[in-house]
Amino acid sequence: MMESVAVYGLCGCKARSKTRCDARWERTASETAPTSAYSSPARSLGDTGITPLSPSHIVNDTDSSVSEQQVFLVVVAIDFGTTSSGYAYSFTKEPECIHVMRRWEGGDPGVSNQKTPTTILLTPERKFHSFGYAARDFYHDLDPYYATQWLYLEKFAMKLHTTGDLTMDTDLTAANGKKVKALEIFAYALQYFKEQALKELSDQAGSEFENSDVRWVITVPAIWKQPAKQFMRQAAYQAGLASPENSEQLIIALEPEAASIYCRKLRLHQMIELSSKAAVNGYSASDTVGAGFAQAKEHIRRNRQSRTFLVENVIGEIWSELEEGDKYVVVDSGGGTVDLTVHQIRLPEGHLKELYKATGGPYGSLGVDYEFEKLLCKIFGEDFIEQFKIKRPAAWVDLMIAFESRKRAAAPDRTNPLNITLPFSFIDYYKKFRGHSVEHALRKSNVDFVKWSSQGMLRMSPDAMNALFKPTIDSIIEHLRDLFQKPEVSTVKFLFLVGGFAEAPLLQQAVQAAFGDKCRIIIPQDVGLTILKGAVLFGLDPAVIKVRRSPLTYGVGVLNRYVEGKHPPEKLLVKDGTRWCTDVFDKFISADQSVALGELVKRSYTPAKPSQLVIVINIYSAEHDSVSFITDPGVKKCGTLRLDLTGTSGAAVPARREIQTLMQFGDTEIKATAVDIATSKSVKVGIDFLNY
Secondary structure (H helix, E strand, C coil): CHHHCCCCCECCCCCCCCCCCCCCCECCHHHHCCCCCCCCHHHHCCCCCEEECCCCEEECCCCHHHHCCCCCCEEEEEEECCCEEEEEEEECCCCCEEEECCCCCCCCCCCCCCCEECEEEECCCCCEEEECHHHHHHHHHCCHHHHCCCEEEECCCHHHHHCCCCCCCCEEECCCCCEEEHHHHHHHHHHHHHHHHHHHHHHHHCCCCCHHHEEEEEEECCCCCHHHHHHHHHHHHHHCCCCHHHHHHEEEEEHHHHHHHHHCCCCHHHEEECCCCCCECCECHHHHHHHHHHHHHHHHHHCCCCCEEECCCCCCHHHHCCCCCCEEEEEEECCCCEEEEEEEEECCCCEEEEEEEEEEECCCCHHHHHHHHHHHHHHHCHHHHHHHHHHCHHHHHHHHHHHHHHHCCCCCCCCCCEEEECCHHHHHHHHHHHCCCHHHHHHHCCCCCEEEECCCEEEECHHHHHHHHHHHHHHHHHHHHHHHCCHHHCCEEEEEEECHHHHCHHHHHHHHHHHCCCCEEEEECCHHHHHHHHHHHHHHCHHHEEEEECCCEEEEEEEEECCCCCCCHHHEEEECCEEEEEEEEEEEECCCCEEECCCEEEEEEEECCCCCCEEEEEEEEECCCCCCECCCCCCEEEEEEEEECCCCCHHHCCCCCCEEEEEECCCCCCEEEEEECCCCCEEEEECCCCCC
């Protein structure tokens, strides 16, 4: 039974006399001792056991994988965000030109539409209908009765972060309360972007553009766990962007890394400096948040029609100030999550090294929306809001659109109130539900800072709007303070504030106030497109990221010599008078360990029994480093290598047959390989977090 078999051997034993062991184990009396809550794979160990020939060691083979890369005509990056998404591309022969996707139809007053909302609409028959503004506007125009039959989903990317037991069968809930498979929705969305991008490329080239000509890059938050990153890759395969057989065609890029790659190209006129340590472009520190960013926004607005960005093949002025070993923080504040990463510069090439593993949390701009919803519940009652969302889903979407545009007008120095239009169906449905008016509810609610306007609007004071931001911004600042306490972060030179939420003046002011005296705070102009443009640059040169931190501990299960008093009694197995400890977790690499791009960890084994016809190596992972046994809490199986040993005569096989096992780290995907040296047979597997 494959599920119950692990790799077993004499890991790390000094005594080498017992190099092979028969797999027919005898149960001892001590095995009746209390056992672990987790079943031991060793108990049903068949004839697939192995013993190590050598300890783990790292092979500095960092260039082999890079040199074999396929040649693509164009790189297309997709920024799949919680609130908004978009794509950009660059032809490999013109890497200095990054083209942002065509202007989207639709849009909201005062809201940039170089991206489109991450919204998707399925027909009542669950077929794909539309995405983005088109989906939202069509859904808005549906008759309320028919709208409840259509499946409308928005802000669904957060589900991958918040689901603890993510699988290929995880469901999403549409606005009408119906369930739909998450993999299906993500695949539909990626297929939409694929078709849009290929059509635009074909129109530009004047001939049909093939998918095989494209290297795809999809951005994900760095703090997403490994199952979520794998889920996005599986959705991309289902959408036809790439295939498991040609996995190199797709890169899963980490958002703060993409931002970091773009920031290294920034020229002085392409950024705003918030910190009090220096003035940029003639603006003093006190002017910067207001006037400096206003100037940048005006510059962006004037250039909105231009979709091509020139990225000079030079290092920007800010970057040129960095010296070998200098550190900087990237704060990627998006719609759903905030990612904090610490990078270190490596000269002369300027390659990036991840110095401290990514941290963060669900502190994106969605938090402000949740606070607004809580405010509505306080005024109108939670029971009404829940019913209204179900009975009038399209009107609820309208209300949140109206709030979004007002949310973007919030600023520290604002004095005039913000008006949020209530849809007529909200006012009408509330009267039917409660028997009195919306105006009556506001008077009775004791919420002083929200008034009713005769034009059918909620009138919020600036302080009331700012209060909606406070919990989310406080969480970001607190997380940053914790990060700055770490020894690795104590001498940071720069803090780059990127992502859509970085446009919020309230967040800018909070970051400046808390950290302006510790480091220089930089915001790129057109900050919402920073990750998208950086992802294109990453696709053009994936080797620019040289060192990452491993998010997990990886290893295999082995047998060690049993040591009385050290090993638990329930792990004891005896064979031919030799006492073995089962289920020992033998680490390949530890969580938070530095891993170079393409780094290989190699291990040699020999079959436990000369007549074995197959070897099964099971791979395990854990989020922490203090793992002793594969049965410890939090240890998960994430891969199986099954190697066929048939095909050689007994004479040709050496007495100690070598089976090399290699794990390749550093990319967002991890690959494992087992090779039978005698026959050159090999088997490969991608680490799998969704199917075990």
